[in-house]
Amino acid sequence: MRGHQAAVTTVRIWSAKDRVFSASADSTIRAWNTTNGKAVGAIRGHIGSVMCLHRNETSLASGGEDKSVKVWDLTQGKMVRSITVHRGTVLCLQMDDTKVVSGGADGAIHLCDLRKKEPERIAFQHKSTVVRALQFDDSCLVVGTETGAIRVLDLSSGACMQILAGEHARSVSSVQFDERRIVSGSPDWSVRVWDRVTGQCVEELEEHMRGVFAVRFDRQKLVSGGGDRLVKVWDWDDDLWCINTLRGHTGPVLSVDCDDVRLVSGATDHTVRLWDFSDPDYVRGPPAAGGLDALVSVASFAGTTTNEDCVIQ
Secondary structure: OEOOOOOEEEEEEEHHHOEEEEEEOOOEEEEEEOOOOOEEEEEEOOOOOEEEEEEOOOEEEEEEOOOOEEEEEOOOOEEEEEEOOOOOOEEEEEEOOOEEEEEEOOOOEEEEEOOOOOOEOOOOOOOOOOEEEEEEOOOEEEEEEOOOOEEEEEOOOOOEEEEOOOOOOOOOOEEEEOOOEEEEEOOOOOEEEEEOOOOOEEEEEOOOOOOEEEEEEOOOEEEEEEOOOOEEEEEHHHOOEEEEEEOOOOOOEEEEEEOOOEEEEEEOOOEEEEEEOOOHHHHHOOOOOOOOOOOOEEEOOOOOOOOOOOOEO
């Protein structure tokens, strides 16, 4: 899917609405129809690169080079809040129905209660010059830092509850967790899987030939994207065997997202690619040895901005 004029920094699937959102260094956020690959809208409001996105059922949150976190109402098609609390680029964020948590190049983590006018300030106990990745649930916040360390913080108090045993050799670029495990990616070329209870590293995947910038997983699969321009799909049920290596991007893959049937990736080549898990070639394809392209790329669609019907200024 083409339309961005610079690197695609973040992609997010909205399965219920057949939409993909993408953010870019061209200062825009774009929405795409996953059925036909057409661009259906562009969101403008940031000055400089848009670095991160997250959404709930009605809203989209974005963070960028302009040090701001912006919240967009997807039903009304407008920005409803702009928050500037960081002193540097906002590199990562997550939102739910009531709050947005963001981390940035200033090393700070901020929690904004969307029900209140002013951001809530929590003294999160971590030591890092840059916060590159984060995720939270009802009780804790997992943070990936510039130093390669991963910390688990109490979401209410900000206290450090756990530091995972061992560190990446370089910064943590992406992190995700569930009730059992934490998965992280790093420019040190590795994907690591950690036991959430013990904090021990239980798997280290090193098939990427450059840095790993993005990881996502569900109960069946783990997906990673890297500087080698590849997207890799790993099977939990087969001892994390790499079952597919997906080619098509011509620049480093900066972001991936997936649901049960689709995988979306964004890269420095300015494109968003959508891949179909339901294709029979993928389901029956043998494990990728040296990179079998069994997963069919549904799109690097040539969608343009000429037919946008929900441009937000």
